[in-house]
Amino acid sequence: MKLKKINISNFRNISQLEYTAAPGLNVLMGDNAQGKTNILEAIYVLANGSSFRTNNDRLMVQYEKKCFHLKGTHQTENRVISTEVEYCLTNGKQIKINSKKTNQNNQNRLRVVVFTPDDLYLVKGSPSRRRNYIDYILKEVSNEYRLLVDNYYKILRKRNEVLKKNPINDRTYNLLNELFIEYSAKIITARINFINLLDSLVAKNFGQMNQEGAIKIKYALSFPVQDGKVNYKNLSDNLIKYVEENKENEVRRKSTLVGPHLDDINIYLNNKPARLFASQGQQRNIAVSLKISEVHAFKELSDYYPVFLLDEVLAEFDDQRKSRLIEQISSSEYQSFLTSVVNDMISSFGSKISLVRNGEVEGNN
Amino acid sequence: MRLAQPLQALIDQLLKLPSIGPKSAQRLAMFILRLPDEEARQLAISIIDAKKKVFPCPTCGYLTDVNPCMICTDQRRDNTLLCIAEEVTDVMAIERTGFNGRYFVLNQDFNLLKGNDIDDIDVKSLQERIVNGGIQEVVLALNPDIDGEVLSRYLASIIAKKGVKVTRLAHGLPVGGDIEFTDEITLKKAIEGRKEF
Numbered sequence: 402m403k404l405k406k407i408n409i410s411n412f413r414n415i416s417q418l419e420y421t422a423a424p425g426l427n428v429l430m431g432d433n434a435q436g437k438t439n440i441l442e443a444i445y446v447l448a449n450g451s452s453f454r455t456n457n458d459r460l461m462v463q464y465e466k467k468c469f470h471l472k473g474t475h476q477t478e479n480r481v482i483s484t485e486v487e488y489c490l491t492n493g494k495q496i497k498i499n500s501k502k503t504n505q506n507n508q509n510r511l512r513v514v515v516f517t518p519d520d521l522y523l524v525k526g527s528p529s530r531r532r533n534y535i536d537y538i539l540k541e542v543s544n545e546y547r548l549l550v551d552n553y554y555k556i557l558r559k560r561n562e563v564l565k566k567n568p569i570n571d572r573t574y575n576l577l578n579e580l581f582i583e584y585s586a587k588i589i590t591a592r593i594n595f596i597n598l599l600d601s602l603v604a605k606n607f608g609q610m611n612q613e614g615a616i617k618i619k620y621a622l623s624f625p626v627q628d629g630k631v632n633y634k635n636l637s638d639n640l641i642k643y644v645e646e647n648k649e650n651e652v653r654r655k656s657t658l659v660g661p662h663l664d665d666i667n668i669y670l671n672n673k674p675a676r677l678f679a680s681q682g683q684q685r686n687i688a689v690s691l692k693i694s695e696v697h698a699f700k701e702l703s704d705y706y707p708v709f710l711l712d713e714v715l716a717e718f719d720d721q722r723k724s725r726l727i728e729q730i731s732s733s734e735y736q737s738f739l740t741s742v743v744n745d746m747i748s749s750f751g752s753k754i755s756l757v758r759n760g761e762v763e764g765n766n
Numbered sequence: 767m768r769l770a771q772p773l774q775a776l777i778d779q780l781l782k783l784p785s786i787g788p789k790s791a792q793r794l795a796m797f798i799l800r801l802p803d804e805e806a807r808q809l810a811i812s813i814i815d816a817k818k819k820v821f822p823c824p825t826c827g828y829l830t831d832v833n834p835c836m837i838c839t840d841q842r843r844d845n846t847l848l849c850i851a852e853e854v855t856d857v858m859a860i861e862r863t864g865f866n867g868r869y870f871v872l873n874q875d876f877n878l879l880k881g882n883d884i885d886d887i888d889v890k891s892l893q894e895r896i897v898n899g900g901i902q903e904v905v906l907a908l909n910p911d912i913d914g915e916v917l918s919r920y921l922a923s924i925i926a927k928k929g930v931k932v933t934r935l936a937h938g939l940p941v942g943g944d945i946e947f948t949d950e951i952t953l954k955k956a957i958e959g960r961k962e963f
Contacts, residue, residue, distance in 0.1 A: 558879060562879055
């Protein structure tokens with residue numbers, strides 16, 4: 402999947418901009434506060450209908466303007482699809498794909514994976530970041546998983562509500578618990594299968610970027626599993642047992658203390674927890690590897706590459722790693738957009754380089 | 767702006783209706799004021815009449831003005847088939863299908879987030895109905911959401927104890943729909959629930 406062209410108007414600091422993308426690496430260069438990330442954000446909004454930087458759509462409308470408007474065309478294997486996203490302060494958002502009104506879950510929409518400087522926290526941040534990381538891609542490739550997770554959180558809220566009662570109603574609890582266990586085991590099975598795929602991709606990818614060091618990722622359950630086999634049956638049996646044993650505790654704390662909403666993904670560098678033992682630079686390396694692997698996993702699961710957006714990925718990298726990363730991205734099959742400050746010496750890789758200045762792009766086409 | 771007191775009172779009453787805002791209330795009040803006297807009287811009488819005479823049928827829970835209700839006294843219906851629905855409006859929808867069995871309407875709110883418990887659901891009359899009524903199959907027609915699922919499982923376990931067959935509505939394709947435009951989750955349910963031709 403490749404973005405061919407995007408038109409942006411009244412979006413953040415961009416009044417009017419047309420950008421024709423190259424099929425490989427697109428570099429957006431410029432000084433600070435010129436609008437590089439705004440272009441990435443526009444592509445992301447075009448794909449997902451909302452931003453990775455804010456939950457408040459109003460903030461994306463240019464100062465003193467009423468609406469922002471994004472229009473793009475992307476090429477899939479066998480067709481060209483046009484997308485329009487318009488947001489007005491007064492009447493909200495409208496998404497059109499091939500001129501037809503639709504919602505943000507349309508199957509034909511552009512798919513992207515984004516790396517932001519915040520993704521450093523993938524390694525050392527809270528578990529919720531790592532869960533969101535795998536949930537994002539699983540939801541992107543499977544609407545069934547999306548529904549599963551949405552329903553799981555509904556069940557969880559209801560379960561917590563039931564646990565808040567004093568005394569709790571055992572019959573209600575048991576019925577809801579049955580559902581809770583079914584959904585938990587389904588979600589965990591899907592996630593573990595995905596982690597197994599991701600693990601091999603990350604190991605390969607990290608090796609390409611770094612001469613030394615081996616990386617391993619594992620799914621960390623919030624409950625113990627005997628005999629280590631992870632399949633739906635075994636997971637639900639063990640979860641049933643754990644929930645039974647810990648019921649008293651849950652009742653006392655009035656909250657659900659186990660389940661996929663508390664699971665984590667452990668990342669090991671040379672068999673040591675990366676969260677604790679990896680340096681800042683290594684953690685950044687791992688985060689970038691995880692994101693690149695996400696792009697490849699997308700291809701494995703859905704048969705096409707998403708567009709890869711990289712915001713300020715080069716900062717903090719030494720020159721050797723910088724050039725290795727750019728070499729890898731520019732020689733890959735997927736399309737990518739990368740923002741960078743001016744003197745990051747990328748020019749040698751034959752990619753499309755544009756200068757962003759004050760919300761405009763120079764050297765376009 | 768001050769309105770005549772009776773007009774203001776009418777608007778205030780209309781405002782209490784669901785999905786009626788201040789402007790709609792005003793528009794409806796004006797409409798009523800312009801009605802001929804007789805029609806306005808009919809409207810008022812209908813409200814009072816309905817309120818006074820309509821009640822849930824003690825046997826099935828459907829709204830009625832006679833006891834037992836029209837559905838319960840209908841001799842042509844299949845006495846061995848019982849459909850459980852959450853609300854009267856669900857029965858109205860199922861009736862339009864020409865369903866030919868009897869009904870049992872729960873008529874009770876069940877929302878776990880609002881703190882309802884499964885024991886709030888009064889199943890005594892349902893149990894009696896099943897024991898006494900010669901029923902061979904119970905169809906669960908509850909909404910396919912989480913609360914509906916919890917409730918369905920509960921009722922199914924109770925009914926199964928009485929040795930009666932329990933079924934539930936199928937998930938699947940809308941009639942007259944297009945496979946191409948069906949979302950994949952519904953379509954998957956339809957494939958799983960396929961029937962022999």
